Amino acid sequence: MIRDADILNASILIVDDQKANVQLLEQMLDEAGYRRVTSTTDPQSVCALNRDHQYDLILLDLKMPGMDGFQVMEGLKEIETDGYLPILVITAEPGHKLRALAAGARDFIAKPFDLVEVQTRIHNMLEVRLLYKQLEQYNQKLEQAVQQRTAELRESEARFRRLTELASDWYWEQDEGGHFTKVYGPVLEMLGIPADSLLGEIKDAQAAGWNKAERAVLEANMAARRPFLDFVYSRTDADGAHQYFQVSGEPMFDASGRFTGYRGVGRDISSIMRDKNRPHAA
Numbered sequence: 001m002i003r004d005a006d007i008l009n010a011s012i013l014i015v016d017d018q019k020a021n022v023q024l025l026e027q028m029l030d031e032a033g034y035r036r037v038t039s040t041t042d043p044q045s046v047c048a049l050n051r052d053h054q055y056d057l058i059l060l061d062l063k064m065p066g067m068d069g070f071q072v073m074e075g076l077k078e079i080e081t082d083g084y085l086p087i088l089v090i091t092a093e094p095g096h097k098l099r100a101l102a103a104g105a106r107d108f109i110a111k112p113f114d115l116v117e118v119q120t121r122i123h124n125m126l127e128v129r130l131l132y133k134q135l136e137q138y139n140q141k142l143e144q145a146v147q148q149r150t151a152e153l154r155e156s157e158a159r160f161r162r163l164t165e166l167a168s169d170w171y172w173e174q175d176e177g178g179h180f181t182k183v184y185g186p187v188l189e190m191l192g193i194p195a196d197s198l199l200g201e202i203k204d205a206q207a208a209g210w211n212k213a214e215r216a217v218l219e220a221n222m223a224a225r226r227p228f229l230d231f232v233y234s235r236t237d238a239d240g241a242h243q244y245f246q247v248s249g250e251p252m253f254d255a256s257g258r259f260t261g262y263r264g265v266g267r268d269i270s271s272i273m274r275d276k277n278r279p280h281a282a
Contacts, residue, residue, distance in 0.1 A: 002130045008032075010056035010126045014039035015046050015072065016090060017064040021111075025059060028115055029122075043067040047075040056129050057122065059109075061090045062100060073103050086129050088121060173252075173263040178222070187266060209235040218247075222262060225251045232269065244273040 062069035170185025214233035249264025
């Protein structure tokens, strides 16, 4: 919401080579309550002034010696990179109005001045300009908030991965069809699966060699959407060695309660199980 106080505090530049016109506009704006009004009779100084002050509105005469208003607008386009020229042109020639609008001006006022019309057009243009700037600021804040939140989520994921690596050998997620969607850790190497395998193909690639009875129990738990803790199952690798894994997992559901898959952690406990099963001397 743009307040009247914001409009009256907007920055305005008057550009006209005729001092009488400048004084008339300054007096009118002063009586209306505008507090930040600057003027110049030198059109060649406009670009530098706007670069330094970024005016909310420029009242620009079109017919000036040395450099006319159209040339000034071309120079301002190089400064206002967003393409918005906050220009209200001043002209006594009706044929210049459409040309000025096509060149980027937002509105125009005719000479001789109708002071009520001038005040109305200035007020309306400033309201639109300030709304435009307000929207720009909002978009910038929104973009910063998104970037900050994205950075926080990345840090949170990295922290989660570090904690997972400390507590287990790998972290995994599966979709509702049982295909892996995320795998963090050296589980592929442990299973002898190429590191460049697609996650969705891992389920089939490592199917051979598992203890079928143990595997059936695990799959029954997952089919029933039950969580499981420290479930141990085994497989025989391509070299005939026995591998033992301990996994924990929980089902995932979306906001509507629809099952979306499983996530969990796992550990290779082969050395522990071999020591446990190794005969000890009496």
